[in-house]
Amino acid sequence: MMTPDNDPRKDATASAATTRPGRGGLEGIVAATTALSKVEGTAGRLIYRGYNIHDLARTTTFEEVMHLLWFGHLPNRAELSDLQARLVAERTLPTAVLNILRELPPTAEPMDALRTAVSAWGATSVKGKPTIDQAIGVTARFPLFLAAFHRLRNGLDPLASQSELRHAANYLYLLTEQKPEEQHVRALDAYLVLLADHGMNASTFTARVVASTESDIASAVVAAVGALKGPLHGGAPSKVLDMLQAIETTDRAESWLRDALARGDRLMGFGHRVYKTEDPRAEELREMARLASPQEFALARRVEELALALLEEQKPGRRLYTNVEFYSAVLLASVGLPGDLFTPTFAVSRAAGWTAHILEQVGNNRLIRPEADYTGPDAMRFVSLNER
Ligand code: ACO
Numbered sequence: 001m002m003t004p005d006n007d008p009r010k011d012a013t014a015s016a017a018t019t020r021p022g023r024g025g026l027e028g029i030v031a032a033t034t035a036l037s038k039v040e041g042t043a044g045r046l047i048y049r050g051y052n053i054h055d056l057a058r059t060t061t062f063e064e065v066m067h068l069l070w071f072g073h074l075p076n077r078a079e080l081s082d083l084q085a086r087l088v089a090e091r092t093l094p095t096a097v098l099n100i101l102r103e104l105p106p107t108a109e110p111m112d113a114l115r116t117a118v119s120a121w122g123a124t125s126v127k128g129k130p131t132i133d134q135a136i137g138v139t140a141r142f143p144l145f146l147a148a149f150h151r152l153r154n155g156l157d158p159l160a161s162q163s164e165l166r167h168a169a170n171y172l173y174l175l176t177e178q179k180p181e182e183q184h185v186r187a188l189d190a191y192l193v194l195l196a197d198h199g200m201n202a203s204t205f206t207a208r209v210v211a212s213t214e215s216d217i218a219s220a221v222v223a224a225v226g227a228l229k230g231p232l233h234g235g236a237p238s239k240v241l242d243m244l245q246a247i248e249t250t251d252r253a254e255s256w257l258r259d260a261l262a263r264g265d266r267l268m269g270f271g272h273r274v275y276k277t278e279d280p281r282a283e284e285l286r287e288m289a290r291l292a293s294p295q296e297f298a299l300a301r302r303v304e305e306l307a308l309a310l311l312e313e314q315k316p317g318r319r320l321y322t323n324v325e326f327y328s329a330v331l332l333a334s335v336g337l338p339g340d341l342f343t344p345t346f347a348v349s350r351a352a353g354w355t356a357h358i359l360e361q362v363g364n365n366r367l368i369r370p371e372a373d374y375t376g377p378d379a380m381r382f383v384s385l386n387e388r
Contacts, residue, residue, distance in 0.1 A: 031200055036356050039199040041274035048197055057284045062167050062192035069356035090140035091161040094124040106153035110344045115225040117145035122218020130217035130362050135355035138221055142348045147174030168192055184335045187292050191331055194281045195346055197353030203227035204357050211358040212368040224354045225347055234346045238339035239268040240329035250302040257310050267307050269326030276319040285327035293334035300330045
């Protein structure tokens with residue numbers, strides 16, 4: 001078989017490019033400026049607009065964090081009520097979106113349903129440059145999109161939102177038709193605060209790239225949902241739950257983890273591109289999971305300890321620590337969410353960050369268009385189809 005390397009028609013002076021940027025994956029490359037959030041990988045520190053994530057997770061609601069990200073400061077009471085009213089006013093689903101969700105097979109992945117719903121919402125409701133109204137509109141609807149699909153796939157009709165319920169509580173209500181327990185609401189609200197933004201993560205970068213082309217907000221958010229879905233990004237927590245369920249009891253944990261590593265599998269919920277110490281969100285989630293679900297927590301904690309020891313033993317020097325996804329799985333399960341809604345629930349939170357980044361990008365835009373290091377052949381002598 002003729003390949004570029006053994007092809008005699010190749011110009012002898014041509015050579016493939018030899019320089020490669022670092023280890024690939026744009027590691028260490030600064031791709032944007034942002035005032036939204038800062039991730040300090042070595043210190044294990046995360047701030048949103050200067051506020052430490054630990055303070056925010058323990059003391060603020062998701063609505064306050066949305067306000068912080070979109071409007072640049074934590075709201076006073078009047079500003080918070082105003083934002084809450086704007087979010088509530090957006091809690092409607094266009095008929096076209098509902099009809100499309102009805103047409104999806106019940107076996108469709110909720111992330112695919114979410115991506116489809118955002119796209120259909122864009123087709124019916126979005127015109128022109130991204131605006132703050134659209135940011136509020138799409139973020140307000142994420143719980144509606146997901147809950148509608150979840151109920152339809154279970155043969156149930158979607159429910160109308162409850163205007164007195166805030167974002168987290170309304171999401172749980174829309175899924176279950178039950179008034180959610182206060183401790184579940186608090187846990188989910190803190191989870192939404194913790195996951196709302198995280199520097200130039202893959203899905204946020206994706207959203208900014210699309211926004212930089214002067215495309216619309218729905219297209220940018222659809223692309224971000226697609227990027228979040230992958231297991232190396234937001235798709236890990238349901239796999240963490242699968243792992244904990246497969247391990248079942250603490251006495252089986254070490255052999256299960258050793259077998260997984262021997263097969264070359266990655267342990268879900270560990271390792272991070274930026275954090276080379278514990279992810280500060282994991283610290284918060286661990287404590288929340290400990291309170292929410294003591295029995296499941298005991299297994300998870302043992303698995304975590306063993307996984308960290310085995311990663312240190314088998315991947316020395318790689319600095320692999322617990323990431324946000326590990327205890328997200330335990331916490332979201334304790335709130336009563338099924339595993340396949342974990343990543344979509346991450347999206348319910350990150351929608352705030354994505355849209356804030358989209359607005360920041362369009363506020364000071366230049367097309368994001370990097371270059372590639374070409375490694376193919378150069379200066380091939382062209383031969384026509386009849387001569388090949
Ligand atoms: N389990 C086992 N080994 C791992 C893990 C893991 N979870 N993570 C990294 N490694 C190993 C790699 O095999 C590699 O080993 P090698 O040097 O012998 O080849 C080394 O550590 C470095 O790995 P990279 O792929 O270069 O690390 P990168 O920074 O690209 O990856 C990532 C980060 C994708 C998160 C990775 O740690 C991973 O796959 N983790 C598991 C999936 C996961 O938990 N995803 C959620 C991430 S958090 C979030 O996005 C919200």
